[in-house]
Amino acid sequence: MAVVIGLTGGIGSGKTTVANLFSDYGIDLIDADIIAREVVAIGSIGLARITEKFGDSILLMDGNLDRSQLRAAIFSDPHLKNWLNQLLHPLIREKMLADIDRARSPYCLLIVPLMVENNLQTMTDRLLVVDVDQQTQIMRTQQRDNVSLEQIKSILSAQASRQQRLDAADDIICNNGDNQALLTQVAQLHQYYLALAQAAK
Incomplete structure (x- = not known):
């Protein structure tokens, strides 16, 4: 490795x-900001869980996550922010480790x-x-x-x-x-x- x-x-x-x-x-670069977008991309577990929690109104017309709406929702509710962090942080960490494992430089x-x-x-x-x-x-x-x-x-x-x-x-x-x-x-x-x-x- x-x-x-x-x-x-x-x-x-x-x-x-x-x-x-x-x-x-x-x-090889492994960028947490890029990974954070990948774990909520269309078809991801992250996006499915967020949609279950917030409903389809959290999505844009093309099915992608409406990030500004999500930011607004968690900004005013610490419990929701905590829920989101508990969902996304393990997914991001797992993807980071997988990408490190694949690094060839x-x-x-x-x-x-x-x-x-x-x-x-x-x-x-x-x-x-x-x-x-x-x-x-x-x-x-x-x-x-x-x-x-x-x-x-x-x-x-x-x-x-x-x-x-x-x-x-x-x-x-x-x-x-x-x-x-x-x-x-x-x-x-x-x-x-x-x-x-x-x-x-």
Whole structure:
């Protein structure tokens, strides 16, 4: 089985950019956000259970889950949110493990935005944190998502603090600088992870 490198970072830190740079080296990416969509896709157990609970009105015309309606429903009811988490988290974890098992590159990246918050670094051999200062996070998120400062601050307060992530990290990529600095850091870590994977054989 491939060595598993966990990849996380706060909103606007550049996780996707970093993950894509590793992908350019032929490294398999396992993305929790993509898996979270797959476990509620048409025909999935997840979608069947959600439809049983909420009725057909939770679906869009094409049969897909109406995510905004579901978000609104659980936002106002902690019990429903808890029910949904208990349904989806095991399905997501199971799919992550299956994808890790199928990984064919020497090491793979498990990308989980809320890795530290949910203690999912237990599924990894090492944890890589993409770190930026808060001002950069806010600026990038505003540019990318066109959301208000209040919304961003609310998201930041719901995530682990920068220090909590750094305390959990085995490796850190600093993404405050330019693209060249980022490329250099990824290249160095790629070589390091290849050596780890070789030693683990």
